[in-house]
Amino acid sequence: MDRFGGPLMLPVDVSVPDDPFVASVDLSALPADASDLPLPKDGRLLFFAWPESDYPSPAGQVIYVPAGTTVTERDGHAWNPRGIEQYRAMFDSYPQGPMRWRADLSLPCHWAIEIPHEPWSAALPGHPLAKELVQAWGETQDDIAPSELFQLGGYADEEVVHLDPLDIAVATVTDAVKAGSWEGPVSADSADWVLLADWHAGRDVTGYEGSTVHW
Template identity: 30%
Template sequence: MDEEWTDGMQARALREIAWRYLPDEDAVRWASLLRPGVRLVDEAEAEAEAEDEDVAGAGAGAVAGAVDETGDAAEPPAAARLGGLPRLPDGTAWPTGPAGAPLAFVAAVDCAALPARALDVPVPPEGVLAFFASAPLHGGPDGRYRSGEAGPTPGRVVHIPADAPGSVRTAPPGVPVFPSVRLAARPELTAPFPEHPRVRDAFALHTWEDPYDHPLYGQGFLDELAEHGHRFEHRVGGYAVCAGAVPVEYEAAAAAADADAAGAGGGRAERVGPLAVGAQDTGRAREWVLLAQFQCDPADGVLAAKAPSGGGRRGVLAWLIHREDLARGRFAESVLLRRF
């Protein structure tokens, strides 16, 4: 991780929140859990931000990467791109879900265009990560829109090597194609909320009673943290920005346990509330990390390039992956979760 990304305005603001509301020892411990991530913003928005911050080619601003003028993935995306059509290697079939239904193309991330040393997870140094999800995007497990956790849903991540011969594919009949939006990369630190497994592990918050009187659950700390952590955001790495009481890492671990149980002829693992998780649950959840997340409009079931006006509803498509699978490049093992 580059020190340049850890000393920016966002990093200083997060540390100041900790020192303002937490005892010194707790503030140091919580600040040690901050993780780097790459925020993906509309290129036009990134240029405006760079002008406002007077950042002119100094490396701390947005990183544009290769520009795709076609909007159909014929060239690598800027740093990432929402929507459009994917470029897939020759001989690779269009990704499908477990039942064989074709998935919708959500986004592509150009790994080489991500800022160097801006992540603490081993994404490939080159090539493109292509993300696919079942459509419509607003559907929960039963196909209906619901607020809160929608649980695991069919999705795929495909790593496309930079030198792999391929072509832009036309979407299968009935599969939506979302408008293409080029995104630039902005590296910054991300912060965990108290329910996150890394926080629970660091502060030994494993029982119903542990959190109630802990300074991490003070209203002032939570309110200020929410101003930084509950933003509209597309992101690679770092901590997920998702609604819902149970952090997505616990849900991803439970989904993996469900898959293992199904393979062994068992049933669905029991879900627990955010304050009832034990040390074993936290240990399993810690092994899952955010690969990428993209915002969507849950009312219309489409990708959302910008925050909804007037405080409208927001949805998140979050792909998580086990650390071992990420280290081995097994992106097909990632889990897609939807939060509305």
């Protein structure tokens, strides 16, 4: 079953990540045409994340567990070794329970790119009406394809954003590699990356309203 939270089951040779456990996705249960992502046909994806990061360090991880792998239950609070109560309260507000998938439309929600000088952003090249189209989509999305708590594939989305969150995520990772807090090498070209999933964490997680996690 796909679900938020639940027991943390990891392969015996895999260490518990430094980020809290968010969700588990059974790839064999996904309809064949549910996503255009090149995902394995079976096994599980385990998603881990903080609701936000201390820039420039990314704050999430995904572990693929192949079908048939021997797993053992781990301590779901191992990421909080000092038992900090504030962090425990945050984790206790993470969503719990089954996921139910729905294949739906996903459209871009950004209309600008970042530039290295004032005004620091500019209209999306080749798309002079991008801002108007994004505004129109924002006004009609709830009637056509309402945003869900967790999204697999599609375009990255955030509560308030005019830049592509994927571009921001790629910049964060490349800066983290330069800072030595993330293993490289990685491509700095967003065209080499794809969104795996979005989690609108701020809808549930106490104290992190408006936060969205991108994997």
